[in-house]
Structure formats: structure tokens, C-alpha cells
Amino acid sequence: MNETARTWTRALAWFAISAQPLFVCAWLIAGALEPGYSHLADHVSELGAETAAQPWIVNVGLALTGLSGLALAVALARTLPRRPAGRVVVAGLVLFGAALILAAALQLDCGATEVCRDNRDAGVLTAEDVAHGWLALIAQVSILATPFAVARALSDRPTAAASLACGLFG
Numbered sequence: 001m002n003e004t005a006r007t008w009t010r011a012l013a014w015f016a017i018s019a020q021p022l023f024v025c026a027w028l029i030a031g032a033l034e035p036g037y038s039h040l041a042d043h044v045s046e047l048g049a050e051t052a053a054q055p056w057i058v059n060v061g062l063a064l065t066g067l068s069g070l071a072l073a074v075a076l077a078r079t080l081p082r083r084p085a086g087r088v089v090v091a092g093l094v095l096f097g098a099a100l101i102l103a104a105a106l107q108l109d110c111g112a113t114e115v116c117r118d119n120r121d122a123g124v125l126t127a128e129d130v131a132h133g134w135l136a137l138i139a140q141v142s143i144l145a146t147p148f149a150v151a152r153a154l155s156d157r158p159t160a161a162a163s164l165a166c167g168l169f170g
Helices: 003-033 044-048 055-079 084-105 114-122 127-153 159-169
Strands: none
Touching (some): 003 055, 044 055, 055 084, 055 127, 084 127
């Protein structure tokens, strides 16, 4: 890899790392501004719902996190060994990133109110609300599988054990 490619790969990796605390800040700030929201009991997506006090805060955070997944996919595509497991890592991160970006664009109908819960229980939801839920699930499953794929891709290196431990205990 030439020096320009190394510089871009490092920049993508640093962007991916820096977006994570920004998402946490967005979640904490939006939660503090949302009346009745519980960081322990309610879903993050509720802060980005159409009825939320400041939905743009969490939706920007979700989109940035999605972009960070795409950036990390590009960086790892350049650095991981050329093995099937490496392609699985990249595909998983692309799926994670794309799902979060789309989830940020497709808001829930409403948040944690009793009326909204009753509507969900009754199946009275817009396609956007349903799609958001599925995209969130896809993002969660893909990111949870990634450390195991990284461990497999790096199976001949000591860092594989660290990745496996992150997947098991992280």
C-alpha cells in the first residue's frame, strides 16, 4: 500500500473511531431533552421519532455512526488479509452502516408514549416505522457478528484472540 493509501486508510479509521463518542453524546443530550425518556428503559430510536422533542440530534448521530461503519469497511478492506472472512467483515460493516443511515432517515411514528405502544401492539404502524425497526435489527445483528468474523480473518495473528474476546464479552 502506498503512502497516500495509508494516509486515507488512517483517516477513515480515525473517523470511524471518533464517530462513536459523538453518537453517545447525541443519545445522552437528546435523552436529557426528551420529557419522560429513560436511558435505561427506552430505545434510542424513540429519541429520533417524529414526535420527539429534538429528533434531528439522534438521527444525525445514527447517520454519523452509519457513515463510520462504511468508513471502517473501506479501511479494513485495504488492511485485512485477503480471505473469505475478511470479505465477511467488510460486508457486515457495509450492511451495518447502510442500515443505520437508512434507519436515521426512516423515523419511528412516535416514541415511548402509551398511545404509541398501543398502536404498535395493535399493528397500526406506518411502513416507515416498520422499516426502521427492521433496519435497526439488521444493524445490531451485523455489528454483533463482526468481531467473530474479524477473529476468523486474523486467525493466524495474536489480535484474533482480542477480537474474539470483544465478541464474547463486549
